[in-house]
Amino acid sequence: MKNHLYPLKFHPILKEKIWGGTKLKTFLNKESDAKNIGESWEISDVDGDASVVSNGELKGATLKQLLSAYQEELIGKKNFDAFGEKFPLLIKFIDAKEDLSIQLHPNDKLAAKRHNSFGKTEMWYVMHADDDANLIVGFNKKITPEVYLKHLEGKTLTKILNFEHVKEGDTYFIEVGRVHAIGAGVMLAEIQQTSDITYRVYDWDRTDDEGNERELHNDLAIDAIDFDMDDDFKVPYSTQKNQSNKMVSCPYFTTNFLHLTQTIKKENYHDSFMIYMCVDGEININIEGFSDTIKKGETMLLPAVLKHFEIEANNAKLLEVYV
Numbered sequence: 001m002k003n004h005l006y007p008l009k010f011h012p013i014l015k016e017k018i019w020g021g022t023k024l025k026t027f028l029n030k031e032s033d034a035k036n037i038g039e040s041w042e043i044s045d046v047d048g049d050a051s052v053v054s055n056g057e058l059k060g061a062t063l064k065q066l067l068s069a070y071q072e073e074l075i076g077k078k079n080f081d082a083f084g085e086k087f088p089l090l091i092k093f094i095d096a097k098e099d100l101s102i103q104l105h106p107n108d109k110l111a112a113k114r115h116n117s118f119g120k121t122e123m124w125y126v127m128h129a130d131d132d133a134n135l136i137v138g139f140n141k142k143i144t145p146e147v148y149l150k151h152l153e154g155k156t157l158t159k160i161l162n163f164e165h166v167k168e169g170d171t172y173f174i175e176v177g178r179v180h181a182i183g184a185g186v187m188l189a190e191i192q193q194t195s196d197i198t199y200r201v202y203d204w205d206r207t208d209d210e211g212n213e214r215e216l217h218n219d220l221a222i223d224a225i226d227f228d229m230d231d232d233f234k235v236p237y238s239t240q241k242n243q244s245n246k247m248v249s250c251p252y253f254t255t256n257f258l259h260l261t262q263t264i265k266k267e268n269y270h271d272s273f274m275i276y277m278c279v280d281g282e283i284n285i286n287i288e289g290f291s292d293t294i295k296k297g298e299t300m301l302l303p304a305v306l307k308h309f310e311i312e313a314n315n316a317k318l319l320e321v322y323v
Contacts, residue, residue: 005073005303006290008058008066010051013041018208021097023187027128028093028297039094042299043275045087046196055292063087076271076304079323088118088323089253091275091299092190093127100182101203101214102136102157105195106224107176114220115197119176121252122192123235125319126170127279130185137172137180137233138162145227152218157202164234171235171257173248177226178233189277191321193252199224244320256320260313267308272322274302281316285309 012030017038024030024037043063044051050062058066067087072080079088105111105120112118124135140162151157161179164172166186174180179201182188199221203214237257238245242264244256260283268274276285282295285302287309294300302309311318 015039019098023095043091120195128187133185258318275321277319284312
């Protein structure tokens with residue numbers, strides 16, 4: 001399978017959800033016969049959901065196969081030393097027609113001990129929000145575990161949660177241990193550690209088509225909630241055109257915002273792959289005689305070995321991600 005590496009695109013893995021809607025199909029042109037598509041996994045190395053290449057000579061290969069064959073050429077030496085043949089990020093687009101469950105994610109230590117998994121630090125970039133749409137991020141005041149449990153048992157949890165009215169471009173950093181939920185009417189891009197571990201604490205008492213409620217994980221969640229977190233979850237960032245503007249930088253990933261109105265030359269001076277998520281418009285990426293396009297709602301992975309390239313755009317917005 002050893003071929004020359006180039007910018008890689010993958011078939012999206014679409015996930016039907018009880019809270020999902022139609023915007024991933026109508027806004028982002030994802031193809032599916034299912035009616036409630038909640039998530040499009042753009043780049044995934046989750047067990048059982050490995051992404052498959054959709055372009056070029058490596059078409060049909062899985063991300064797992066690429067990691068096995070190319071190792072540090074694909075993800076960078078420091079990433080290969082740290083993660084081996086496990087891609088460290090999971091990249092998604094999410095459409096919430098209804099509110100998601102109120103939930104949180106465990107840290108690396110708890111996730112490794114309980115689930116043999118990474119933790120799930122993540123960030124959100126809002127691509128579309130209905131007029132009355134909101135997100136739940138953290139608590140609206142300092143809360144003790146005892147007060148939290150009292151509201152949980154009394155089904156009054158929403159009284160102590162922080163609701164954030166959102167609009168396009170709003171960005172949030174969701175650290176492990178922070179209670180959160182995506183609200184109805186929000187479509188967003190999500191960047192996270194490779195993990196599918198979620199602790200649901202409240203699901204609005206809803207049921208599926210057969211009258212069953214989804215499983216809650218409150219016994220696990222109480223030890224995973226960080227009740228002492230600062231309210232520093234909303235991300236300020238510059239929108240200066242034709243350059244990379246820092247949004248989030250943490251041990252797990254760095255994400256920059258780019259608003260491009262012209263062609264720019266880029267150099268990957270990081271010992272890492274680079275991911276481009278197109279959140280508006282379209283771009284061409286040109287490198288060593290290779291050229292391919294991504295449009296709004298599409299994602300491209302540039303292997304770490306590719307150091308110099310060009311991004312061609314008239315008016316496009318991108319999230320640039322690396323580790």
